[in-house]
Amino acid sequence: MCGIIGYLGYRKAYHILINGLKKLEYRGYDSSGIALFHNNEYNLCKTIGKVSDLEKTIFSKKMNLKGSIGLGHTRWATHGLPNNVNAHPHVSNSNELIMIHNGIIENHHAIKIFLLKNGFFFKSETDTEVLVNLIEYLKIENKSSLEEAVRISLNEVIGTYSIAIIEKSNPETVILAKLGSPISIGIGYNEKEFFIASDPISFLNYTKNVLYLQDGEMVILKKNKKLDLRKIVNNLKISPIIKKLKINLKEIEKGKYKYFMLKEIYEQPKIILDTLKSRLFISNEIIYINGVDSNKEIFTKTKSITIIACGTSWHASLIGEYLIEKLDHIPVEVEYASEFIYKDPIINPKDIIIVISQSGETADTLSALKLAKKKGAFVFGICNVVGSSIARYVDAGVYTHAGPEIGVASTKSFTAQIIILILLAIKLGKYRSTVNKSFSQFLYKELDSISEKINRTLELNTTLQKVSNLYYNYNNFLYLGRGIHFPVALEGALKLKEISYIHAEGYPAAEMKHGPIALIDEKMPVVVLATKNDFYEKIMGNIQEIKARKGIVIAIANQNDCQIDMIADHVINIPNICDIFSPLLTVIPLQLLAYQIAFLRKKNIDQPRNLAKSVTVE
Numbered sequence: 001m002c003g004i005i006g007y008l009g010y011r012k013a014y015h016i017l018i019n020g021l022k023k024l025e026y027r028g029y030d031s032s033g034i035a036l037f038h039n040n041e042y043n044l045c046k047t048i049g050k051v052s053d054l055e056k057t058i059f060s061k062k063m064n065l066k067g068s069i070g071l072g073h074t075r076w077a078t079h080g081l082p083n084n085v086n087a088h089p090h091v092s093n094s095n096e097l098i099m100i101h102n103g104i105i106e107n108h109h110a111i112k113i114f115l116l117k118n119g120f121f122f123k124s125e126t127d128t129e130v131l132v133n134l135i136e137y138l139k140i141e142n143k144s145s146l147e148e149a150v151r152i153s154l155n156e157v158i159g160t161y162s163i164a165i166i167e168k169s170n171p172e173t174v175i176l177a178k179l180g181s182p183i184s185i186g187i188g189y190n191e192k193e194f195f196i197a198s199d200p201i202s203f204l205n206y207t208k209n210v211l212y213l214q215d216g217e218m219v220i221l222k223k224n225k226k227l228d229l230r231k232i233v234n235n236l237k238i239s240p241i242i243k244k245l246k247i248n249l250k251e252i253e254k255g256k257y258k259y260f261m262l263k264e265i266y267e268q269p270k271i272i273l274d275t276l277k278s279r280l281f282i283s284n285e286i287i288y289i290n291g292v293d294s295n296k297e298i299f300t301k302t303k304s305i306t307i308i309a310c311g312t313s314w315h316a317s318l319i320g321e322y323l324i325e326k327l328d329h330i331p332v333e334v335e336y337a338s339e340f341i342y343k344d345p346i347i348n349p350k351d352i353i354i355v356i357s358q359s360g361e362t363a364d365t366l367s368a369l370k371l372a373k374k375k376g377a378f379v380f381g382i383c384n385v386v387g388s389s390i391a392r393y394v395d396a397g398v399y400t401h402a403g404p405e406i407g408v409a410s411t412k413s414f415t416a417q418i419i420i421l422i423l424l425a426i427k428l429g430k431y432r433s434t435v436n437k438s439f440s441q442f443l444y445k446e447l448d449s450i451s452e453k454i455n456r457t458l459e460l461n462t463t464l465q466k467v468s469n470l471y472y473n474y475n476n477f478l479y480l481g482r483g484i485h486f487p488v489a490l491e492g493a494l495k496l497k498e499i500s501y502i503h504a505e506g507y508p509a510a511e512m513k514h515g516p517i518a519l520i521d522e523k524m525p526v527v528v529l530a531t532k533n534d535f536y537e538k539i540m541g542n543i544q545e546i547k548a549r550k551g552i553v554i555a556i557a558n559q560n561d562c563q564i565d566m567i568a569d570h571v572i573n574i575p576n577i578c579d580i581f582s583p584l585l586t587v588i589p590l591q592l593l594a595y596q597i598a599f600l601r602k603k604n605i606d607q608p609r610n611l612a613k614s615v616t617v618e
């Protein structure tokens, strides 16, 4: 949460900061601010709302835009309401230090009391203002440099942070530090300029040479000088490892689409092809997953697997549970990362823990992974963002390579995670001889057809627009599914909640009669996943129960299913596919339904209220 941006160089900083903030808005968008440094003075502007509101305020206040050094921030509130005062950058009592921060200083209260006793005052409710004043206090008290004061302060705080701080009287030095929250530095032309950002996509136009700061590191950036990387704990110098970014600019633009979410939904057929192309070699019957191949023994011998994730990735994990139990006969537990950390989990050395995360930065998942590693487990990661914290901490892993996902509601990362889980389950089935040759050949053929079938499913968008037109003003929706379709029902409900703010619940279809059935009346649309499988007749029974109580049934069914046409109010006919792969198709109409409803309700689809793309606080 929160996006940090900064620039130190020879170009006009203003446009770099504003355009960078727009690319970081997915990380938080309740308030924002920038500070520009010029002639040992700074100009600051902060406002509630989006970066576009910040731009308007800057122009209405006729803010001086001079300066080739600056900091900017887009916020997702943790401590204190979203308002102008709590927005970043924060300034120390003497007006000398200006700082932006992403993360949480857990012992901010104790530090604040200490500082109050020492004559400090606070304008905001934020933990960031506490930290910048602690740095100021130590700088004055110890008569030390800013660098030294930052180091000593950070050794005193408990929590997570990525910070960037500048001293007004010496603005050509910027100090950054990291623990838990991401921050990267782009090395610009001739190594004479530095770009600072929570996510390098915001400076991709200028440079692809990136240093990802690691936990416990700080860096001192000086204009026209080489960067100076050090350990926070003991000031030891470290050699920086500069990486070359492989992202293409087109991947982070909306193109012809009104919202990133729609673009990302439509990218799914291509992503599936790309993922399979580099991993599945049908003619040789080989599935290539490096992190699994090099740990074959662990995967072959394991007696159980635990999968840990949050949100949509947790739904993909439930599908993974179903796949691995079915194809490999290995018992699987799926845990919410946030619950796992606090339940004193039983983990034995060499147990397999799989963590799944699109961003690779989700704080709860990261904490769960660290705990699992501490207890000796073998941790395998499935991440989308290359070089992310989770990807770096795991023992082995695989990237989904779905490309940058900008819409806050996850779509393409979900299908990419499922594809990886399918490949993993088939691979383990072959290791453990639970998947024989003819079955694997059948599965490969089915996999080979998925991309084209998703393309055909996307053609249903017009039908879904019509259905959305009828129900977009309703207040509640229910989503039902059985077996592997239950997690898809959860995912459909989550998508609708997130972007349209309609109350929606996902339920196992058979559980409906144990409670939710009480909610059903003529004002309750029920989305039922009713493709042909072993539970088909049971699901038909559930649909009858809904209709008997005047509920509205929107069924996701297979082509040429005449039986369901007779009882459901609306039938969305998707192509046929084997049941264990069908979530890849059934989820598509649910993503489109949520999108169309949110569109009709005129919601900001890519940046729904209260949410942020990566949840980097616990």
Ligand code: M6R
Residues within 6 Å of the ligand: 310, 311, 312, 313, 314, 356, 357, 358, 359, 360, 361, 362, 365, 408, 409, 410, 411, 494, 498, 611, 613, 614, 615
């Ligand atoms: O980046 P992660 O996959 O770890 O994120 C987990 C959840 O925060 C995420 O899936 C969230 O639920 C999405 N907004 C769902 O659309």
